[in-house]
Amino acid sequence: MKVAVLGAGAIGAYVGAALHRAGADVHLVARGPHLAAMRQHGVRVLSPRGDFTARPHCTDDPAEIGPVDHVFLGLKATSYAACGPLVAPLLQEHTSVIAAQNGIPWWYFHRHGGPHDGHRVESVDPGGSVSAVLAPERAIGCVVYAATELEGPGVVRHLEGTRFSIGEPDRSVSKRCLEFSEAMHTGGLKCPVEPELRDDIWIKLLGNISFNPISALTRATMRQMCLHGTTREVIEQMMRETLAVAHTLGCRPAISVEKRIAGAERVGDHRTSTLQDLEKGKPLELDVLLAAVVELAGITGVPVPTLRTVHALSDLLATGTSRGPAPPTRSAA
Ligand SMILES: NC(=O)C1=CN([C@@H]2O[C@H](COP(=O)(O)OP(=O)(O)OC[C@H]3O[C@@H](n4cnc5c(N)ncnc54)[C@H](OP(=O)(O)O)[C@@H]3O)[C@@H](O)[C@H]2O)C=CC1
Numbered sequence: 001m002k003v004a005v006l007g008a009g010a011i012g013a014y015v016g017a018a019l020h021r022a023g024a025d026v027h028l029v030a031r032g033p034h035l036a037a038m039r040q041h042g043v044r045v046l047s048p049r050g051d052f053t054a055r056p057h058c059t060d061d062p063a064e065i066g067p068v069d070h071v072f073l074g075l076k077a078t079s080y081a082a083c084g085p086l087v088a089p090l091l092q093e094h095t096s097v098i099a100a101q102n103g104i105p106w107w108y109f110h111r112h113g114g115p116h117d118g119h120r121v122e123s124v125d126p127g128g129s130v131s132a133v134l135a136p137e138r139a140i141g142c143v144v145y146a147a148t149e150l151e152g153p154g155v156v157r158h159l160e161g162t163r164f165s166i167g168e169p170d171r172s173v174s175k176r177c178l179e180f181s182e183a184m185h186t187g188g189l190k191c192p193v194e195p196e197l198r199d200d201i202w203i204k205l206l207g208n209i210s211f212n213p214i215s216a217l218t219r220a221t222m223r224q225m226c227l228h229g230t231t232r233e234v235i236e237q238m239m240r241e242t243l244a245v246a247h248t249l250g251c252r253p254a255i256s257v258e259k260r261i262a263g264a265e266r267v268g269d270h271r272t273s274t275l276q277d278l279e280k281g282k283p284l285e286l287d288v289l290l291a292a293v294v295e296l297a298g299i300t301g302v303p304v305p306t307l308r309t310v311h312a313l314s315d316l317l318a319t320g321t322s323r324g325p326a327p328p329t330r331s332a333a
């Protein structure tokens with residue numbers, strides 16, 4: 001099995017290292033000092049489950065790799081629309097694309113069935129720009145229940161979780177899913193093939209849609225958001241509205257708001273990835289989380305006033321600097 005990890009950062013390099021350990025033919029696409037370090041020393045994984053080093057082929061030029069069986073997409077979702085030239089050399093007829101993103105994926109309604117079958121979610125696939133480079137037919141869905149960070153160039157810190165649930169958009173248990181799942185298991189990761197992967201998407205999203213934008217707006221850690229009474233109420237309301245949208249789309253995420261918040265509270269004084277991106281001046285991955293669900297609420301007719309409010313504020317935060325400084329206020333004279 002030949003795999004390319006496109007965007008071998010915190011999560012991509014972790015998956016690539018595990019698959020390489022499993023004996024797969026793995027190629028990592030990265031750049032800058034991180035690529036230089038991986039080329040020289042391999043990927044160093046530091047984990048409570050045991051540290052290890054893997055030495056897969058690393059490059060910044062996908063043409064060096066050529067067509068593969070699976071592309072594991074470890075880029076941020078904000079880069080998907082622009083990844084055409086990077087992904088093209090990796091594709092052959094049967095190549096699958098497995099994206100690590102949180103939130104609503106660009107393929108969400110592909111083979112969904114029902115009245116929304118084939119619908120394009122503008123917030124995550126603006127003008128079809130993502131589908132044009134990542135054809136929905138190639139997509140195998142993935143929900144990442146693992147947390148990793150790049151501690152330095154070439155060094156991945158694995159914090160917790162090893163589950164990467166995958167599933168076909170049409171709910172079948174396909175040969176390509178089973179092949180990828182088996183390699184992940186051999187590499188020490190959990191990779192169940194879930195027919196109803198969309199339920200998992202919503203379970204993960206309940207946390208990301210609420211904690212991530214609120215952490216960026218308030219700069220608070222997970223624990224601080226949970227302990228602040230009225231902020232906790234806002235988070236609960238965002239989760240209830242999100243569940244209502246999921247239900248209208250036929251999903252039944254098997255988790256209560258209370259249980260989801262209790263799980264988040266246990267994460268402790270963690271700064272969400274969105275807060276970390278904000279602090280590093282990187283683009284915020286909020287369209288796939290919040291804008292997408294507000295859009296879906298619009299097409300399903302579900303009222304989501306709290307999601308809309310937090311979306312407005314976090315959108316201003318995310319795009320505010322690119323709009324330039326606010327105009328001077330006029331005096332009331
Ligand atoms: N980390 C985690 O624990 C989890 C992450 N996810 C999701 O996984 C995705 C990836 O996240 P994460 O791994 O944390 O992010 P990272 O920023 O660590 O990884 C992305 C990598 O892609 C590289 N990259 C970007 N553009 C190019 C390019 N043109 N050529 C080569 N390399 C490129 C980046 O390099 P550079 O830094 O130079 O831009 C970076 O190393 C996100 O969608 C995230 O939400 C989901 C669950 C958990």
Ligand SMILES: CC(C)(CO)C(=O)C(=O)O
Nearest residue numbers: 207208211271272273274
């Ligand atoms: C911390 C957590 C679980 C928040 O929902 C997360 O997924 C993130 O940081 O993006």
